[in-house]
Amino acid sequence: MSMQPSDFGGTSGLTREALRQSEERFRLLVEGVKDYAIFMLDPYGYITTWNEGARRIKGYEAEEIVGEHFSTFYTDEDVERAHPEEELRVAAAEGSYEEEGLRVRKDGSTFWASVLITALRDDDGELRGFAKVTRDVTARRQAEERERLLAQEQAALERTTDILESISDAFYAVDDGWCLTYVNNRAEELWGRSREDLLGKNVWEEFPEEVDSEAYRQITRAMEDGITTEFEALSPVSGAWVAGRAYPSREGLSVYFRDVTESKRTEEALRRVREAERGRIARDLHDGPLQDFSYTAAALGMLMLQSEDANLEERLQGAVDAVRRGAQGLREVVNDLRIEDEEDRPFPEMVQSVVRLNRTRSGEMEIGLKVGEEVPSAPLGETGTQVSRVLQEALTNARRHSGAKRVSVSLRTEGEDLLIEVSDDGAGFGPDVQPGVGFASMRERAALGGGLLEIESEEGRGTSVRLRVPLPQGTSE
């Protein structure tokens, strides 16, 4: 091996040069890093070096910031609680300090920074300063925040879905173009269609048989007028009676409905039982007491004819009158009970017959009847019966309690509703008077037919009874 003595000294010189070159390369490397702010602080926190990443992230040129205290990068709140100093203290004590926090750029804007501060000590362990590496993690933080919000929304949506799926009501939602945006499990069942098949499609195109049904009218009214509406109707889709509500929503409409066929059936059965019972009572009264009264009146009349005694005749006349009054009272009851036999009579005829009957009973009181041309001429079934009963009750009240000279009955239609008004010119009553049994039963009957009853009265100014009831389907026009 050949080795030159001079090589030793040269070697030492070469090593220093290599070290210098290595340090230079390292300095250039650090200075050139763009995504990280890498700089040094002296033991007191004053900035001693700056790199390209620091310039880009924090906005300062090297000559502006070198020599400044690094607390410049902190928010006022952090400075106030001496957080920069605390960071240095921890780094000095434990070797390094790491956090994510808000930092301030030169232009005053803030960004999320991931910060690592490392204490630099010489061979004797003397603190010489700190190296600080900062990265802008705003984008990542924002992404995380977005993800968190998204997860929250998802959870809320799941909760809503759980609720909508667990309720026993059928539910669906449509947008303002009638496209289905939600269909719950129960709605799928009632419709016999799957949501996959329905979502995004126009509800009326999917269920064209519903168009023009009572439900359709109420649901479209909710959309058009922005109001909550209710409906109860036979669904042509499921063949079931459904009752529900339509609520306007931000996107369009929310509709809840349920199958009420069972309760409808019960209601109908109860109604039949009630009507059958009324019919039986009417028959019993007619065949028994009423016939006996008629007989008794006739028999007494015969005795009067045969009597030669004027005094006896007078007493018999008293008895005849009493029996007639009794029979007439009974006759009213029988006729009231029998109204339901007339469900299939043309509606105007039914009303006329009620009015005529009351005219024969009303003595001095005049009863006027006005039927609007648009009032259906067909039988109205149960609705007709309920209307007749309310009318009967109102006329009975007028006759017995009002002392009126004139009562007017008017019938007209308004949209899909039938309006009946009975007003008299009698005594009326003030707000303190409790409405009697007659009014209560009128209200009950009105409600049975899905109607609304209003009573307006003032002392000395007569009474008006107004009934509004929806016309049965297919009878308006």
Next chain:
Amino acid sequence: MTGGPEARRTRVMILEDHADFRELMELLLSNQPDIKLIAQAGSLAEAREQVARFELDVAVLDLGLPDGSGADLIADLRQSNPDVGVLVLSATLDPAGIEKARSAGADEILDKLTPVDEVLATVRRLGNN
């Protein structure tokens, strides 16, 4: 007027399910020299059977019968006795029943509570027509 006194008497039928009332009418009519009660029935079926057998001038019909309405008899009556006068006595004055009787061709409809002399006068008037 032609023929003997027999021929001049008004021939009447009563259809009434209330036995006492029917008896009363029977008593009332049989006391009248110009009236002859020739048939009486308590049900529609009974009356139908009789209608074909007798010549009648006046029929007094009750509406509410156990097997239907007296108004249902009017068509049968008119078939065998085209000129028969029909008096309906109604206990209820129920408008539907009265309209039915009227459209079936009843000549007179009276309240059952009408005084008996008035009923009698109406029977006479219908018999003379």
